[in-house]
Amino acid sequence: MNVRNSASYMALAGALMVSATPAIGQVTPAQAEATTPAEAKVEADAATATSAVDAPPAEDRAGGGDIVVTGSRIQRPNMTSAAPITSVTSQDIRAQAAVNVEDVLNRLPQVAPDSQQTYNDSDGRQRIKLRSLGFERTLVLIDGKRLGTQNGQDVGIIPPSLLERVDVLTGGASSVYGSDAVAGVVNFVLKKDFEGIQLDGNYNFYNHNNKDTVVSSLARAAGFNSPRGLTNDGGRADVTLTAGKKFFDGALRINGFVNYKHTDEVLLSERSNSGCYLTQTSLNAPISCGLTPSSSTSGLISPLDSKGVATGQYVNNPNGTRTFVPFGTGAGNASNYFSNYAYQRPSERVNAGGFVSLDVAPDAEVYASGIWFRDKSYNNYPAIAGGNVQVNCNNPFLSASQASTICGAAAGTAAFAPIDIRYRLGEGNDQPDSYLNTGLRLTGGLRGKAGDAWTYDIGGVYARNKQDYTPSFVNAANLRNSLNVGGTLAAPTCAGTTDAACVPFDAFSAGNTNPALIDYLYDRGTSTTIGTLYDVQANITGDLGKYGVTSPFAEQGVAIALGTEYRKDTLKSTADSVYRAGLGGVDTYLKQDVWEANIEVQAPLIEHKPFAELLQANGGYRVSKYSSNSSSFNTWKIEGIYAPVSDLTFRASFNKAQRAPTVTEIRQATNVDFARGGSGTFNDFCAPTVTTNAAGGVTYGTPVASREVCRATGLSDALYGSPTLICPGDASTGATGCTVRSGGFEADPETAYTQTYGLIVKPRFVPGLVFSVDRYKIKIDDSLGYNDFSYYTDGCQRSNGDAFFCQGIVRNPGTGTLYSNAASNPTTGFIRQGTTNFYKSIARGYDFQAQYTLDLASVGKIDWNLNGSLTTFAGGQDSPVQPTRNCAGYYGNGCGQLIPKWSHGLRATYTTVDKGFSASFNWRYVGSLTNADNSGDPAIGGTPERERTSYFRVSPKSYFDLALNFAIDKAFSLRLIANNLLDMSAPIVPDSYNVALARTNTIPQRYDSLGRNLAVGATVRF
Structure with missing residues (x-):
């Protein structure tokens, strides 16, 4: 075994030496002139470097000391952000032993964790979902410019070793960056000003002790394997070679x-x-x-x-x-x-x-x-x-x-x-x-x-x-x-x-x-699917204070940014003859273009006055014209910052964001397609239930749905429970169940209204302490989304016949059946599915960030960083007559976002005076999740008759990470890292595919499901 065993012993030995940790989405120690944790981070990266090998950060300066801050096109010194920004530095990323960007972002409470590497149905692409509002609503940038198309987004294109930092701005930013920044923006800032040759290597693997679980005995009883004992597996290697050179006195880089x-x-x-795959065949049945x-x-x-x-x-x-x-x-x-x-x-x-x-x-x-x-x-x-x-x-x-x-x-x-x-x-x-x-x-x-x-x-x-x-x-x-x-x-x-x-x-x-x-x-x-983005931008920013446009009570003048942008998205899908013969489908070519223009203004009104250290107003406006929509639409923001004294700053931001459908969403909405069975076999809930005995005899029972619900779908009482309603199989395809029609909808832009307001505390009597808390509220009207046929069938039943859902069940006249010959393109006899504008999506909660630096003089320093999020509402309203569905802290019954009410990352890092050694200890906390059946909220199925008596709650989980960094000399540094140091096992969740689209009997997006992860990393500069 060799490399893996050697690495295992080395990392474990290092782990026992001291408590340490990778930082997660934290803010860095504040500098005297910085206003917020996010802004302080830009100024303090060099001071928090954990390795003598690390190059000083490229601070994203446009010249003259101006700092580019994510969330604004305006560049100016000491710019104050009116919206909360969370940053992850290159030092944090090294300490996590991250092999891909997904590893980095999954630790941020503001990001809905994704786990393409542990998701068997993955297509290999890594996407980001802020506030669990979908990747289509999260705009991803590299150095302030778009990564690519929304449909083809893959942040795996970015090597973690190349990152200077990652800025995460939550809340609407459409007026600054354009449509699809509804949930916020993730901006990857790359290291671009490097000179020399550098080799970064990282190898990590899982060091897990397989102990018997409730699954083990069941698996063995069924004749399946269930391992015991320590295993080292799942190796992941990441190697990056970087080279840079400056010519002509630095003019060419x-x-x-x-x-x-x-x-x-x-x-x-x-x-x-x-x-084996753990399931409960019925409510409260044995697993x-x-x-x-x-x-x-x-x-x-x-x-x-x-x-x-x-x-x-x-x-x-x-x-x-x-x-x-x-x-x-x-x-x-x-x-x-x-x-x-x-x-x-x-x-x-x-x-x-x-x-x-x-x-x-x-x-x-x-x-x-x-x-x-x-x-x-x-x-x-x-x-x-x-x-x-x-x-x-x-x-x-x-x-x-x-x-x-x-x-x-x-x-x-x-x-x-x-x-x-x-x-x-x-x-x-x-x-x-x-x-x-x-x-x-x-x-x-x-x-x-x-x-x-x-x-x-x-x-x-x-x-x-x-x-x-x-x-x-x-x-x-x-x-x-x-x-x-x-x-x-x-x-x-x-x-x-x-x-x-x-x-x-x-x-x-x-x-x-x-x-x-x-x-x-x-x-x-x-x-083969090919997506392309053509994006051309022209942006100018100006300091109107140079022309005297300055408040009489302020030192800085009014700043302005003007921009125009043209984008074109295309998506081409083709297949070879073997694929088409076996799986069908047609070639498609989809495209959409947009023209946009925007303006942004920052106006310091009062500065450095009694009871008004800073009073500032910001505004932004963008107009967009999409080829897929006959009319233009606009987005805007209004922001305010008030610091009565330098120790305390209040901030607020109000945004209107609109998102036009992507080319894929447009096709999913408008293109009509028929299939038997849809995304799964479904029989008419108004047909009788069928029981087959051992001798092959068939008996018919009461339908699943009530007579009132079936009446709401257009079925006559005389046909209720008739065997003629049973959807037959399709001999030509082998599919069974009712006919499902996809498409035939309109797809209009969705509109989001986002609010964030909070305060930043930086008490001068506690040097090095910065704390911020921000309230966020996001409401999306006419929310775009894909709903399969179960959205209509389940909604029709749950709502006891609400027409908003039951209209998706279109029966054949006379017979009342829900099966048709797809080849004839019928207009009746099907259940609808596809992308459409449904009612509302809602996200609300609080973000907390804190940092404190304790100077230990000749011994070094200790940095503490906290990034936490309290989710108070996650869900929406499915129809005008339905109650709002709050899924915060719940799973099941359509609560698929898997959002605990509270999660956080808290780390402490000790660094020696010469920065030759650092040790970090990180505490990741994931709050509890409860099955929606036990919520007590009928809106998400929490009725007394559905209450579960077993496997209805996932207890809170704490993970502890350890990271040691040794700067051997200016040319070499070594990292020893243990993530999930205590090898905490993942919680058992029966029917996990219904919860997390995973057959792992847990929720791999949320929990360290493979066990302790050990890593050895090194940086060598030549």
């Missing part, structure tokens, strides 16, 4: 970098908390290993009736007798469908790029940059042949008893019988879906000063991202061919085709792993 990342796979079967109708290497066979409804579920007896046994636990079900799912997805990424700037005049600079990346990752899916297919009743692979079960009286004849077949062809033969993401981002422009009063920046961004998605899928025609078998058991043949490649499928015995059959059944086609 060139920098370049190459970054390589690799991630090892960790399977669900390699953790004791995920030995059990979920055995889905697709989980057996023995092969699961379900005979179907004429409507495509299963009349039984059987597994081929693994004893080789060619008999059926009932599907369920025991010998007939000896494989775990999810065992080859990834807990950590394997991936490999290369980033490369460079920066160049040239002073063409004393006050004029030409600049350009380019970043390229290539990322490949995989999702393992079990190789399941399945669907509604026909089998010949004289198939030689069928025993007499099997033929009788499937065909009845037709057993042994040439007749065909419908079955649903789910056969996993061996765990080692699971077929991966692959994602290849490549991209290029180019920037360029001219910036500088015009006289003493004006600065300008004329430039643009070209960004292109491409994704090749290559899934494995069953060739439906080949499956049909392989199941129509003639000849004899000893010499079977494909009876219904002349295809010489056809391989007869022995679907009626256990353990078939024939490689030739797998090759014949499975195809691999590729779909």
Whole structure:
């Protein structure tokens, strides 16, 4: 084992030496002239450097000492922010041993954590969601310019070692940066002014002690593996080579970098908390290993009736007798469908790029940059042949008893019988879906000063991202061919085709792993999606005080920023013939462009007067015209700052932000498409429930929905509970359930009104202390979002027949059915889904930031930093007649944001006087989460009859991180880091896919689910 074991011992030894921690989204020690923690951070990075190797920060200056602050286009000294900004410094990032940007941002309470690396259905792209309001509402910038398209956003393009800092501005910023900055802005500030050669390396892995959990005994009882003992796995490597050189006395500056990342796979079967998928089959039922109708290497066979409804579920007896046994636990079900799912997805990424700037005049600079990346990752899916297919009743692979079960009286004849077949062809033969993401981002422009009063920046961004998605899928025609078998058991043949490649499928015995059959059944086609952004901007800022435009009570003059911008987004989707033949779809080319103009003003009204150290008013206005909308719209902001004394500052910001739909949202709203079953099998809730007994007999029960609800969908009382309402299977596709219609909606811009107001305390009698608290309130009207068919079906039931939801259930006249022939493009007989403007989204809460520096004179100093968030409301209102849904602290029943009411990061860092050594201890706290059934709030399903008695609450979790940094000399530094130092296990959450879209029996976005993470990092400068 070698590298991993050696690193394990080294990091653990270092961890025992002292308490330390990576910083999280904190603010840095305040300087005397700074006004807020965020502004103080800009001035103090050099003072908090933890390594003698770290270069002094490039402080994002436009010249003349002016500081560029995220959230404003205006550049001026000591600028005060009216909106709260959280910053993460390069030192913090090093201390976290972050391999990707996702690791950094997941620790910020203001960010809804994402975990693409532990999400088996991921496409490999990393996105940011501020306030849990969706990535479409978070604008991502690199050095103040857009990262790329919203639909193709991938912050993995940025190597963490290249970051100078990350600024997070929460709250609307559309008037400054444009549409889609509804939830806020994340600005990645890169190191661009580097000279020399530097190598940064980081290797980390998981050092976890697998202890028996509630899952372990259940998994073993079902015949599945559940590991015990210490394991070292999940290695992640990150290496960056950076080089820079200055020419012509520093007039020409060139920098370049190459970054390589690799991630090892960790399977669900390699953790004791995920030995099988934990589920509760009904409210308060005992937990059990979920055995889905697709989980057996023995092969699961379900005979179907004429409507495509299963009349039984059987597994081929693994004893080789060619008999059926009932599907369920025991010998007939000896494989775990999810065992080859990834807990950590394997991936490999290369980033490369460079920066160049040239002073063409004393006050004029030409600049350009380019970043390229290539990322490949995989999702393992079990190789399941399945669907509604026909089998010949004289198939030689069928025993007499099997033929009788499937065909009845037709057993042994040439007749065909419908079955649903789910056969996993061996765990080692699971077929991966692959994602290849490549991209290029180019920037360029001219910036500088015009006289003493004006600065300008004329430039643009070209960004292109491409994704090749290559899934494995069953060739439906080949499956049909392989199941129509003639000849004899000893010499079977494909009876219904002349295809010489056809391989007869022995679907009626256990353990078939024939490689030739797998090759014949499975195809691999590729779909390609290319998104491009063309963005051209012209911005000028001016200090009107140079012309005498200054308040008589202020020292600084009025500042102004003017800008105009043109953007064009395109999205092109194509696929090869294999993909289209197997999975369908059509090629698309979507585009949208926008013209915008904006103005921003900052007006200091009073400065350095009694009872008014500072009184300042800010304003901004932007007008936007999108090609997708017939009319223009405007956004604005009004801000105020009042500091009666230098120790205390009050601030407030009010914003109107509007977001136009992305090109994908427009197509999802307007394009009409039909499919049987939608995103999952659904039967009409007004149809009778169906029960099949052991003998294959069918009985009908009471419908799921009440008569009143069904009446609200347009169904006559006479048809309530009629078997004719049962949605049949589609023989051509194998899909079952009702017809779902996607699209046919309007998609108008959504409007958000955001407020933030708070105070900053910097008492002069406690030097080094800064504290801020800010209240935020966000309300989005006509909120854009994608709702699948369950939004209408569940909403119609929950609301007891509210027309807002029930209108999405469109019945065929006369028959009242909800199934149609999709090929005929019907106008009735379906359930709607797609992107539309629904009612309101709401987010409210408080942000807390604090920092304190204790100077220990000749011994060094200790820095404390706190970043916490209290969420008081997270949810919205689904319709005008529905109550508001507050999901803060709850999960389930549509509360998918997984937002605890309180979370924080608190770190303390000790640094020696010579900065040769630092030690940090970090406390990450995640508040409790409760199932919405136990909320006591009927608006989110918290009714007495739904109250749960088990597994309804996730207790608060505390994680402790340790980081040691040794500056060996000016050319070399070493880092030893332990994240989740105590190896805290993740909480158990049954039916986790319904909660977190993960089969891990926990919520990997929120919790350190893979255990203790140990890291060794080094920086070498040549």
